Amino acid sequence: MKVLKFGGTSVGSVDSIKTVIRILEENLEKGERFAVVFSAMGGVTNRLIEIGKMASAGNADYVEFLKGVEERHFAVVRGLIPVKNQSSTFAAVRGLFNELEDILKGVSWIKELSERTLDLIMSFGERLSTMVITEILKSKGLNAEFCDARQIIHTNATYGMGDVNFDITNQQILEYFAKTSALQCVTGFIASTAEGVTTTLGRGGSDYTASIVAAALDARSIEIWTDVDGMMTADPRKVANAFTIPSISYAEAMELSHFGAKVIYPPSLQPAFARNITLKVLNTFNVDFEGTYVQKSANGKEYAITGISSIDEIALVNIQGSGMIGVAGISGRLFTSLSNNAISVILISQASSEHSICFSIDPKNAQRASEVLEKEFAAEINLGHIDSIVIEKNLSIIAIVGEGMKKSTGVSGKLFSVLGKNGINVVATAQGSSELNISVVIAKSDLSKALNSIHGVFFQSETRSLNLFIVGVGLIGGTLIEQIRNQTKYLREERLLNLNIAGLSNTKKMLLDPDGIKPENWLARVMDEGVKTSLPAFVQRMIELNLPNSVFVDCTSDKDIVQYYHMLLDASISVVTPNKVANSGSYSEYLSLQRTALQRGVKFLYETNVGAGLPIINTIQGLMSSGDKFLKIEAILSGTLSFIFNNFNSENRFVDIVKEAKAKGFTEPDPRDDLSGADVGRKILILAREVGVPLEPEEIKIAQILPGNCLNAPTVDAFFRELEISNPYFAESQSNAEANGMKLRYIATLENGKASIELKSVDSQHPFYTLSGSDNIVSFTTERYKDRPLVIKGPGAGAEVTASGVFADIMSISSYLG
Numbered sequence: 001m002k003v004l005k006f007g008g009t010s011v012g013s014v015d016s017i018k019t020v021i022r023i024l025e026e027n028l029e030k031g032e033r034f035a036v037v038f039s040a041m042g043g044v045t046n047r048l049i050e051i052g053k054m055a056s057a058g059n060a061d062y063v064e065f066l067k068g069v070e071e072r073h074f075a076v077v078r079g080l081i082p083v084k085n086q087s088s089t090f091a092a093v094r095g096l097f098n099e100l101e102d103i104l105k106g107v108s109w110i111k112e113l114s115e116r117t118l119d120l121i122m123s124f125g126e127r128l129s130t131m132v133i134t135e136i137l138k139s140k141g142l143n144a145e146f147c148d149a150r151q152i153i154h155t156n157a158t159y160g161m162g163d164v165n166f167d168i169t170n171q172q173i174l175e176y177f178a179k180t181s182a183l184q185c186v187t188g189f190i191a192s193t194a195e196g197v198t199t200t201l202g203r204g205g206s207d208y209t210a211s212i213v214a215a216a217l218d219a220r221s222i223e224i225w226t227d228v229d230g231m232m233t234a235d236p237r238k239v240a241n242a243f244t245i246p247s248i249s250y251a252e253a254m255e256l257s258h259f260g261a262k263v264i265y266p267p268s269l270q271p272a273f274a275r276n277i278t279l280k281v282l283n284t285f286n287v288d289f290e291g292t293y294v295q296k297s298a299n300g301k302e303y304a305i306t307g308i309s310s311i312d313e314i315a316l317v318n319i320q321g322s323g324m325i326g327v328a329g330i331s332g333r334l335f336t337s338l339s340n341n342a343i344s345v346i347l348i349s350q351a352s353s354e355h356s357i358c359f360s361i362d363p364k365n366a367q368r369a370s371e372v373l374e375k376e377f378a379a380e381i382n383l384g385h386i387d388s389i390v391i392e393k394n395l396s397i398i399a400i401v402g403e404g405m406k407k408s409t410g411v412s413g414k415l416f417s418v419l420g421k422n423g424i425n426v427v428a429t430a431q432g433s434s435e436l437n438i439s440v441v442i443a444k445s446d447l448s449k450a451l452n453s454i455h456g457v458f459f460q461s462e463t464r465s466l467n468l469f470i471v472g473v474g475l476i477g478g479t480l481i482e483q484i485r486n487q488t489k490y491l492r493e494e495r496l497l498n499l500n501i502a503g504l505s506n507t508k509k510m511l512l513d514p515d516g517i518k519p520e521n522w523l524a525r526v527m528d529e530g531v532k533t534s535l536p537a538f539v540q541r542m543i544e545l546n547l548p549n550s551v552f553v554d555c556t557s558d559k560d561i562v563q564y565y566h567m568l569l570d571a572s573i574s575v576v577t578p579n580k581v582a583n584s585g586s587y588s589e590y591l592s593l594q595r596t597a598l599q600r601g602v603k604f605l606y607e608t609n610v611g612a613g614l615p616i617i618n619t620i621q622g623l624m625s626s627g628d629k630f631l632k633i634e635a636i637l638s639g640t641l642s643f644i645f646n647n648f649n650s651e652n653r654f655v656d657i658v659k660e661a662k663a664k665g666f667t668e669p670d671p672r673d674d675l676s677g678a679d680v681g682r683k684i685l686i687l688a689r690e691v692g693v694p695l696e697p698e699e700i701k702i703a704q705i706l707p708g709n710c711l712n713a714p715t716v717d718a719f720f721r722e723l724e725i726s727n728p729y730f731a732e733s734q735s736n737a738e739a740n741g742m743k744l745r746y747i748a749t750l751e752n753g754k755a756s757i758e759l760k761s762v763d764s765q766h767p768f769y770t771l772s773g774s775d776n777i778v779s780f781t782t783e784r785y786k787d788r789p790l791v792i793k794g795p796g797a798g799a800e801v802t803a804s805g806v807f808a809d810i811m812s813i814s815s816y817l818g
């Protein structure tokens, strides 16, 4: 024996009822006996309540509304019963509507709608849907019978939520089913008192009917047919990656539903649970899908938790005071007074210091709760033993639920760590000793971010997302997007990582789309859909979107953009950048960015500030963390100048080599930054700071290699013209060096707290002699690398190596976020 139950959407239209009929026919073919419970057609119960209220308010428009409800039922009859059999069902439907019209007429006369009358009015929803579907089944020659649950389920006279008398009900159900072998089509939600007055079963009503019938008949299982794919790991409207939980225990289902998961209402399934009846949650609109099994204990768990649910809107009440410490009876009085005022408490937390108790409630009860408690503790408040009662609003609760928590350590660690890494403040927390649920109270504005990031870490086998906001889509930014495009498949399949480009901007246009801008067509989308660039608006929108695992990638050389880094880090958004401006301004600015990132638990990464993708900053940070001391740094830090001095000879012209360096993507957006030594100056300054030498920009001694006319050229074009004119000047230095078997190298040195940059001629014995292309070379002499320095060498400029360095920083954030 089993019991099937179809909810409102399943019986809400001709098409969905066709599917229901098919499911019933298949079950009949299998031969196992079953009963079926129906809800009212979707939306009908609410409509009937509305109609009842209109009638009692003397609003005659209810008649039209009622016609609409009637028409929906007629449409089902017309759509699903052969014409020759329709008239009797039409008459039966009309008969019920006549009865309902009379009741509503009475309501409109006496202008009063009691709970009792409302129950009667609502009962028509299930009576109509069930009667019509029974007639459809009969018209197909099936042995089906309409069963008015008022005949079998008895409650007391608490209208709106009758209390079931199980002794009588169980006996009546057994007797009723013993008398007939036909398929019983049972009205959900409704019941009656012993005197035959109609009542209803309250929240989850039709599930309750199915559960009562199944328990009385000792059924093997209950199938709850609804409009979703079973119970999900999280609300799919809030967490796009949520998926169906294949197997869940009764207790877990209870916990999840308490915190807002509304697929089923487990308390109403208690009679079935008490008899160990298996529940299946199935989708009428996806019939072949397995759905969710709800059983006493769940089968083989893959994850440490089973699901996540939330309550969007709660208020937190905090009562504290020195007079509460060690005083018995405070919490007793607190909760008794709330309960006497029918204020239900969702979560309670008290620190062991007993100095404060906080609890969360529905915000609509907040004002009343405050008044009740001020009255209850008036004496203590007067004496100053209890401070005033503080209510915080705009909060949400998230609960992670799962029996698996009992067996595995680190679940709460993982929860709080992911919240921390995403900058989500936990206002209050509670865990029951059953270890079935850990609840956290957070700001409502963080709810979506929190749900998604928690879901990401606990259901690891799903693909996680990193949300990238890239400003600057020139050489480096553009190459980065191309590299992301080429790696998308690999990262998805091998690393279960989705790099979601959620925002892009150049100086003209910007586009933000939390659903992602595909790297395949980013340019066309930015051109078509982008709006005029405004950096403050870009940053503000990013912060408002509050997406989990957000990373801001600055691929500009802009000076003003840096002012937003603080704001971003403060909003717990990591920053990755090849732009050297932030780290080469004042030392205090550099320090404060480092500190903000540290305080907020996010990352500020800039490996490509020095030597492009070469692992220079990471190497220094590793050595510093492990306690090494830097004695000297000697380095060639300009890919552009390295390229120039590696290729400039008597056969070519200096200006052409500079142009070639620019064409190869080695130069700064303005190549004067390279040739003036400014870029190398910034880099040695950053290295100095990284090794703990707090230099300011003006303390770097830069020897100029450019003659005055080039240095002072007002524009890039003018600069190139001056370079042409100055060719003899460069040729002379070059040929002098060449004549002596030497090579020109622009070398930066940091020693004894001082940094300088000079153009030097080096001979073949010098370690910097053999360089080619855009090579950088850095030699670190440290306490551990004293006799033979640690040397890092390789291409230190260019689009591919720089973009891949930025990419590596992004990947390290993804590993950090877990």
Ligand SMILES: NC(=O)C1=CN([C@@H]2O[C@H](COP(=O)(O)OP(=O)(O)OC[C@H]3O[C@@H](n4cnc5c(N)ncnc54)[C@H](OP(=O)(O)O)[C@@H]3O)[C@@H](O)[C@H]2O)C=CC1
Pocket (backbone or CB within 6 Å): 471, 472, 473, 474, 475, 476, 477, 505, 506, 507, 508, 533, 535, 555, 556, 557, 558, 561, 578, 579, 580, 608, 609, 612, 639, 665, 666, 667, 668, 669, 796, 797, 798, 799, 802
């Ligand atoms: N080339 C290399 O080898 C290396 C470069 N870097 C650094 O990488 C950064 C980028 O260099 P590169 O790609 O060559 O420069 P590009 O000039 O090619 O690109 C810069 C991009 O930034 C955009 N941009 C500039 N200012 C703003 C702003 N205020 N708001 C929005 N967008 C802005 C530009 O927009 P638009 O197109 O509209 O002008 C352009 O898209 C620089 O900081 C550079 O120092 C670091 C290491 C190595």
Ligand SMILES: N[C@@H](CC=O)C(=O)O
Pocket (backbone or CB within 6 Å): 608, 609, 610, 611, 612, 637, 638, 639, 640, 641, 666, 667, 668, 674, 679, 796, 797, 798
């Ligand atoms: N323009 C720079 C690029 C890297 O920072 C250089 O030439 O080194």
Ligand code: NA
Pocket (backbone or CB within 6 Å): 607, 608, 609, 610, 611, 612, 613, 614, 615, 616, 617, 805
């Ligand atoms: Na680097």
